[in-house]
Amino acid sequence: MKKIIFFNTSPRDESHSRKASEILKKLFEPEKYTAETFNFRDHVIGPCKACLECRSTGGICSQKDDMNDICEKLLRSDIFVFSFPMYMGQMNSQAKIFMDRLFAYAIRKKGKKKKQRLIMLASHGSTEKSLFKTYIKNTAKAFEYLGFEVLDAITFSGSARPVDSQPELFKKLKEISETLYD
């Protein structure tokens, strides 16, 4: 039984990126996976303080907030679905806070062969598809540096049409869900 962690960073009630994440969750065959969902707004996760204590503690952060537990669950998972909205051409600040804190996760991971497979889901307002290509490519590289195997990054306009009536997005989500059974 594989484990999937969903982590959503949008602060909005009717979040487009979270909606895409929920659609993907429904596409996985429940008998093959266990899933756990975290929403940034429901947790206490402080920004990295750059104290680098994690280097001398084997990846345990000096901040005693929710991130240590989430890191541990992430390490035991197989697939990580990370959703975020684009603000000012980049991931929102909540997503960035989370990502910086994965520095400690990368330290805990050292020596472990298993790689978590990552799927990014990024919603934006613009209907111009290529706008975020370079940013997403660089973000994928940063996740690889942290020790993830980046499977896919799906970007879509959340504002143009309701997320659950975008056939192209649904097709991509369906395809990615099917590649995860191997």
Ligand SMILES: Cc1cc2nc3c(=O)[nH]c(=O)nc-3n(C[C@H](O)[C@H](O)[C@H](O)COP(=O)(O)O)c2cc1C
């Ligand atoms: C502060 C702020 C900055 C934004 N910057 C951009 C941007 O640079 N490009 C863009 O296409 N959309 C931008 N948007 C729109 C959001 O990315 C878009 O509404 C997205 O679908 C929101 O996702 P969510 O519903 O999951 O929060 C911005 C929205 C906010 C609130």
